[in-house]
Amino acid sequence: MRTSDAVSGTMAAALGAALIVASADLSPLPRQVYGAGTFPKVVGALLLLMGGLLVLKGLRQRQPWARWTSKVTGRAFVLALAAVVTSVIAYVVLTPLLGFPIVAVALLTLLFRAYHRRGWGRALLIAVIATTVIWMLFAQLLHVPLEAGLLERVLY
Structure with a gap:
């Protein structure tokens, strides 16, 4: 089954938003500019951005939400x-x-x-x-x- 880029992008953006929210309360390291939440926030922001671009691409191409491509045994x-x-x-x-x-x-x-x-x-x-x-x-x-x-x- 192949899903539309809009569906995949929505899932990626949702995961990115969840990562940002989940890492928001991670405390910074002593005497450091960044902390334990920095890397998850960066990954979450990239997922959110790239997911949004996928959503736009999928909506522009007017793909079906899902279609069967081949049978998997x-x-x-x-x-x-x-x-x-x-x-x-x-x-x-x-x-x-x-x-x-x-x-x-x-x-x-x-x-x-x-x-x-x-x-x-x-x-x-x-x-x-x-x-x-x-x-x-x-x-x-x-x-x-x-x-x-x-x-x-x-x-x-």
Whole structure:
């Protein structure tokens, strides 16, 4: 099923507004200009802005609210759901043991390969690039502690 950009934009804008409201009462950090609510507010504002642009695009194109594009088998849906749930559980269990970089690369490689079927090399390359970008953004730029695990001596 494919939904209109207006529907998707409305959901994104609503999520952005909810993020802004939910993060409004988070206290600032001592001696800092920004606090715990800064990042959620920025993400919420971007969701609100981009959702609004999607709504305008969807209304301008006069798309139907929803339409069926192709049938998804029950087996494919259950397998996709199981892969995502299993990945989350594996991440929670394995990250303290092996560390974020190893677990993220392994899980993303498996998921990219399972969903896109473009080859192991391409899946591994995209997983390494995505993990590196996430590590740089969160661990280096935002100073969010990500478990280095087995690679602690290599990374630090």
